[in-house]
Amino acid sequence: MDRRGLLIVLSSPSGAGKSTLTGRLRDWDDSLRFSVSATTREPRDGEVDGEHYFFVSVDEFQRQVNDREMLEHARVFGNYYGSPKAPVKAAIDAGKDVLFDIDWQGAQQIATSDLKDHVLSIFILPPSISELHRRLVSRGQDDATVIEGRMQKSWDEISHWDSYDYVLINDDLDETEARLKTIISAERLRASQQPGLMDHVRRLQQEFEER
């Protein structure tokens, strides 16, 4: 049965375990792709164009936005980031799901795009704020001011939890991973994701009429 791919939008505050979970999904299923963002920032050492990012000029980025070639985009610290639509469209038409690791503003733009019928959105909540704080501190990279900034941003993200289809509280990584997989497996079976159903019903109709 041929199927259409899903746009799987996964959002969460920093420190809720999203990176670990997307890593596990990456190893899970061959038909799951990760959306590669376009950005106007300079490549860092080791970053490969088309793999980590599509590196483009500001002019090219703005042309793509104007020509509606971006599913969503945002400006962060003076640089533009966005999700080009063409590779996503090609992937879902080939029956591959595309995972977006984006914030609530990107999620909202994708949810109102012309691919909205194929969007599955999932939000990961932390079990508690103290646990979120603990995870941010335990990375050991940032001073208190930076961590407080991240906490504020995390709360801003959490406040948009209720516009997602599914919301999971990540108090157990294995359990949350299993739930993510159950949700994706089920949503792949939605009638709207199965263009082959129409052919099947046409065959049934022909068979019924030719009896």
Add this chain to the structure above:
Amino acid sequence: MDRRGLLIVLSSPSGAGKSTLTGRLRDWDDSLRFSVSATTREPRDGEVDGEHYFFVSVDEFQRQVNDREMLEHARVFGNYYGSPKAPVKAAIDAGKDVLFDIDWQGAQQIATSDLKDHVLSIFILPPSISELHRRLVSRGQDDATVIEGRMQKSWDEISHWDSYDYVLINDDLDETEARLKTIISAERLRASQQPGLMDHVRRLQQEFEER
């Protein structure tokens, strides 16, 4: 995490394997209930009021319809059948799912009822018309005219496949059973089915503000 139950509407043409599948679901999960219909027809031997059906008079049935106490109802061969709303509401408020084994007309009424936000609808298609016919004949109870009538009714049912959330082709009972369970497990995780999420986010907010 307290959850709200789902109204699980399962429809299919006669002979597509629905009875076998609902039987397997019955044994699967303790929090799955089966909707008990009200009817105006006479009880048959061994039928228990409140278990197989709620047996009511025509006047009482019509009063319930007029007072919007029925989620859906229909008249079949001169008798009324319907799904009383009160026990369904009580079950989903207690976190129990309710399974409805009804046709497309009942499904449509439930999908437009005031419980529509909690409806999960699934349609089971047969692999082929010849297989459907074979299953109807192999029951060995009916003559050719009756079977042809059932085939016509089956086709009428099939023609409404595309108003369901999920559509499964039952070419393998075990596979279809597994898919049904995956779909139900996932839909239980929907944000709209988890009233406890709101409390969790309130606790996060309080914790965030009191740091």
